[in-house]
Amino acid sequence: MVDNTQAQAAPTAAPAQTGQTNTAPEFTPRHTTVPREVGEAVFDVETVSVAYGGAPALKEVSMRIPKGEITALIGPSGCGKSTMLRCLNRMNDLIDGASVSGRITYHGEDIYAEDVDPAEVRRRIGMVFQKPNPFAMSIYDNVAFGPKLHGMKSNLDDRVEKALRGAALWDEVKDKLNDQGHALSGGQQQRLCIARAIALEPDVILMDEPASALDPISTLAIEDLMRKLRGQYSIVIVTHNMQQAARISDRTAFFTVDMEQGVRVGELVEYDLTETVFTNASDQRTESYITGRFG
């Protein structure tokens, strides 16, 4: 475990003997407390269900995702948290047989409306993937890829520098911008991917378990970066790591898997301020998961 103070209370580290009462990971808020009510929402998710090839995967999720904050989606494997994330920038469109029902608005605009161009949606809503996936090109070209794609060619050097600075990578790579992106370490590659995303000046960054393939030190660097990006960007992060959610997010949505007529369907159980979810969960299932009784 990374963080010593929390590792002691981590459910995975605690001796999980039956009968013993587990405790939730210690919660220490990192930000100024945000109001419980979502003020300005960047996404409004209304009764969204997702099915793959007719088999339901996610059932009737509704949530308002606030602007400028970090929202964490947590839950056991197969609970649909990644599916939810991929609905927000229409990445699910790329999967054969995926169908999304319900309504998702982005700043009030329905992103699944017929005349909406998914490429335009994805340009505004950046994404960082589980495994660092820089292109097989130079560091510079990786960051410049998006701006070039969308004709933002003026001051390209400045854009690249700004994005790399924004991703806290500039000092490490400024002397080797022509080196291959793959030559960087895993954590640097992931920050390169974040730089690549913010080079397009999105206002939302979606992160799909961005630190799960990284070592503890790199993970902390990514978390520090997320704190830095908070405010300027709205961040939605899927994570397996509950401590991570507790450390960095303002709000947490807990998803779980439900058996419905023999099919495993993901559903949103609880969505609240992270502090509330981790210390005073209103649903029994949330508390069980957070204290490590399942998942």
Add this chain to the structure above:
Amino acid sequence: MATDTGQRPASAPSSLRSSGPSRYADPLFRAIAFTAGASVLVILGLMIGTTTRDALPVFEYQGLVSFFTSDEWRAGFSRTEFTGEYGAFSFIYGTVVTSLLAVAVALPLAIAVSLYINRLAPKRLKRPLAYTVELLAAIPSVVYGLWGLLFFAPTFIRPVMELLNRTLEPVPILGRLFAGPVFTTSYFTAGMVLAVMILPIITAITREVMAQVPRDQVDAAYGMGATDFEVMTKVIIRTSFPGIVGATMLGLGRALGETIAVAMLVGGSQRWGLSLFFGGDSMAGHIANTFQDAAPETVLALIAVGVGLFVITVIVNVLARLLVWRIGRVAGDAALRRRP
């Protein structure tokens, strides 16, 4: 073991020795495999040795440089000495021009077909389509020759040639490639049919390397708002570029050596012309067309042409390897290079 008393079973030592016929199996198999491997080298060595032995007197008689650069080819009829003129340039030109033409036409087609199969085709169409393209490779080349001669050339290629001739001949310099008169059997005709013949080879490999492009690279591009077209050009083609180069070279190798279809379609004259619409001959085509009636001295000359063709294909293959290796190494080097 818990029950080990320190006593060995009596049969232990003998059971460790191999017994029966199986003890000869490995050495025997080793010998067979060695023979098979060695025979490949022996056959290649014999082929190079005997053809070169026959070709050497021709090179001596004609002069090596003259053999490759002179376009004067006049078959002699002697049994005992060299009397003819054996400059093979016309055929070399024919071989190179038809093959390059074939690659120029087949490569863009192969890339388009591969992209369609990999990225755009409906799922249930992908396999049948890939299979159909590969089936093109199973058609015997003499069938291609006949089909080209009787159908493809008069109904399709001829009108295209006339159109190109009309529109491009007035263009300075470039126009010389499209100068008339237009012959139905010509470099162009042979090149077009060759293009169809090498399409399956190039497509098969291109399709394969495109399928290997990691999904996360594709997702990354889509995630930044790339369109299908941008993903294909900037990620798929770019990433599979070394493989496409290799596929092209393989197709080129096949085109250079293709004999019977070219012999039927290329024109069959012993002259050459700069224009693609000229009816000339290729190296392999000329061997096939004249071998039957050739006098002994000309047979040797034709063998020399064969050796020349072999040398050219070897050079192309080596270049291909170097190119693929070089491209791969540039990417690999860059990936490994780190600042101290």
